[in-house]
Structure formats: C-alpha cells, structure tokens
Amino acid sequence: QKEVEQNSGPLSVPEGAIASLNCTYSDRGSQSFFWYRQYSGKSPELIMSIYSNGDKEDGRFTAQLNKASQYVSLLIRDSQPSDSATYLCAVNLSGGGADGLTFGKGTHLIIQP
Amino acid sequence: DTGVSQNPRHKITKRGQNVTFRCDPISEHNRLYWYRQTLGQGPEFLTYFQNEAQLEKSRLLSDRFSAERPKGSFSTLEIQRTEQGDSAMYLCASSLANQPQHFGDGTRLSIL
Numbered sequence A: 001q002k003e004v005e006q007n008s009g010p011l012s013v014p015e016g017a018i019a020s021l022n023c024t025y026s027d028r029g030s031q032s033f034f035w036y037r038q039y040s041g042k043s044p045e046l047i048m049s050i051y052s053n054g055d056k057e058d059g060r061f062t063a064q065l066n067k068a069s070q071y072v073s074l075l076i077r078d079s080q081p082s083d084s085a086t087y088l089c090a091v092n093l094s095g096g097g098a099d100g101l102t103f104g105k106g107t108h109l110i111i112q113p
Numbered sequence B: 001d002t003g004v005s006q007n008p009r010h011k012i013t014k015r016g017q018n019v020t021f022r023c024d025p026i027s028e029h030n031r032l033y034w035y036r037q038t039l040g041q042g043p044e045f046l047t048y049f050q051n052e053a054q055l056e057k058s059r060l061l062s063d064r065f066s067a068e069r070p071k072g073s074f075s076t077l078e079i080q081r082t083e084q085g086d087s088a089m090y091l092c093a094s095s096l097a098n099q100p101q102h103f104g105d106g107t108r109l110s111i112l
Helices: none
Strands: A011-014 A019-025 A032-038 A045-050 A054-058 A061-066 A071-076 A085-092 A107-112 B005-007 B010-013 B019-024 B031-037 B044-050 B053-057 B065-068 B075-079 B088-095 B107-111
Touching: A011 A019, A019 A085, A019 A107, A032 A061, A032 A071, A045 A054, A045 A061, A045 A071, A071 A085, B005 B088, B010 B019, B019 B088, B019 B107, B031 B075, B044 B065, B075 B088
Parallel strands: A011 A107, B010 B107
Antiparallel strands: A019 A071, A032 A045, A032 A085, A054 A061, A061 A071, A085 A107, B005 B019, B019 B075, B031 B044, B031 B088, B044 B053, B065 B075, B088 B107
C-alpha cells in the first residue's frame, strides 16, 4: 500500500526564517512528487513539482528530492505570515501525474509575526 | 484559464438521499480526477478519467458511488443512499497529460 508520511505539526517558525517541511514515502516506484498549500476551508494549491533527485527552486520555495532515501522536502525562505497554511505532500507512480495522487495528512505551518 | 469549477459549493442532505456533484475542468485539460477529503486528512483519490474513459477507480469508491464524464468535458459524481460517513469535501482536479493536477474549490457534503 502506498503511504506518504508527514509530521502533522503545528510547525511554528518566526517571520523571516526558513521553514523546513519534510515528507517520506513508502513506494519506491513513485516518480512524481508535489507540494500543495491548503488554507483552511480552501482547496489545495500547487506550489512545487519535482521529478528527479536534487533541488528545484522557484522564488522563495525550494523542493528537494532524494529517491534513495524516499524523502522529499520543501524549504520556504523568508517566511511570511501569509505562508501560514497546511502543506500537503503528494506522490504518484507515473511520470507526470497520470494516475491518482497519494497525499500525506499535511503539515500545519504557522509563521509567527 | 478560469480554473476548475465545482457545483454546488455546499450540499446538505438527509441520510439515505442521493446527491450529485458537478465538475467543470480547465477547458483544455483531458484528465479529470475526483478526491475526497475529511477534516485533518489529506485528499484521498477516488477515480480518474482520461477524456470520457474512466481509467482508474480506488477501493474507496464503493458501489454507491458512480462517476461519469460523458463527453470528455464536465464530470458528475453521484452518491446513492448517502451515509453519515460520506460527509466530506469532494474535490475535483484536472490536468494535461504528464502535468500536475489543479484543484477546484470543492463541494462540501453534510449528511444530517
């Protein structure tokens, strides 16, 4: 059974600091990895996608993937209060997200002003 | 690009009734997905369409659930004989081939 594990938090980070969110997955066949942000009562919003080992940067966000360790992380630099949300890690087996995503339960991030 | 649209936003019904939700994907997206999310959990995959073909169904999709995408555009998800445990947010997502999925605002189902 495919599983995705995240620390549910809450993770509290001071404004301006780096927030580090982690995710592990059980299925070594997983090929595609995504981070979604979800505000309370809202739908998930795609933040980052990553498909190969290493780092991928987009603005203040950096996704890191280590397939050997089955580990994905998201770094948020210069954290802002508006970054306070639940961050969902999602994986799937196919190369581009064709089949259903398996989500973790999410990490609740709080940025303290 | 108007985004994924879901209707209704909120549905309240009595146990045992049937309900139907609609999802309009981003216009050029050929792939459409349904998920269910309960409080404190991540979304759980239900089913997926490529054009009008339903290609994958989760074990979560009991025989009371049926989904259609008759013309490869909008999709409907019907739940028959609703139960208390069906109370959840039902999310629809769409994508192009080999691209990330984008979610709609969801339909929140409340069973009285």
